[in-house]
Amino acid sequence: SYRRPETSWDNVTRPVLMLSGEGDAHQQFPHGRKVAFDHLPEANGSHYRFWFNDVAFGHGQYAEDPCDAAGRRKCDVFLQTWGSLILSYLDGYLLKNQRALDYLNNGYATRVTPPFFTIDMLRK
Numbered sequence: 001s002y003r004r005p006e007t008s009w010d011n012v013t014r015p016v017l018m019l020s021g022e023g024d025a026h027q028q029f030p031h032g033r034k035v036a037f038d039h040l041p042e043a044n045g046s047h048y049r050f051w052f053n054d055v056a057f058g059h060g061q062y063a064e065d066p067c068d069a070a071g072r073r074k075c076d077v078f079l080q081t082w083g084s085l086i087l088s089y090l091d092g093y094l095l096k097n098q099r100a101l102d103y104l105n106n107g108y109a110t111r112v113t114p115p116f117f118t119i120d121m122l123r124k
Helices: 030-039 072-094 098-105 108-112
Strands: 017-020 046-053 118-123
Touching: 017 072, 030 046, 030 072, 030 118, 072 098, 072 108, 108 118
Parallel strands: 017 046
Antiparallel strands: 046 118
């Protein structure tokens, strides 16, 4: 049941991509966004969480201009990284593109963003 957070994720076996971070509070504690991933079952590495360690990027970044708060260069790195993760996930799992899966699986995005911000990656 979705009303029981400790068990509601048990049957999720399809690949999952979660992108969130320090700025993703939206009137709640941002680390609460980690709970869903924590409750997902093991899935042979097809469940991903990329956590952006920066408060400048929040819940509505894709609906607003994130560069207002972050600065143009930092914002460009964020948007390029965010987009590369989403497209790699879709290409990898929908189109069966092995290069896209390799991009996700090797954590490349976590190594290209410093010094602007860092990203933590978890897989299940």
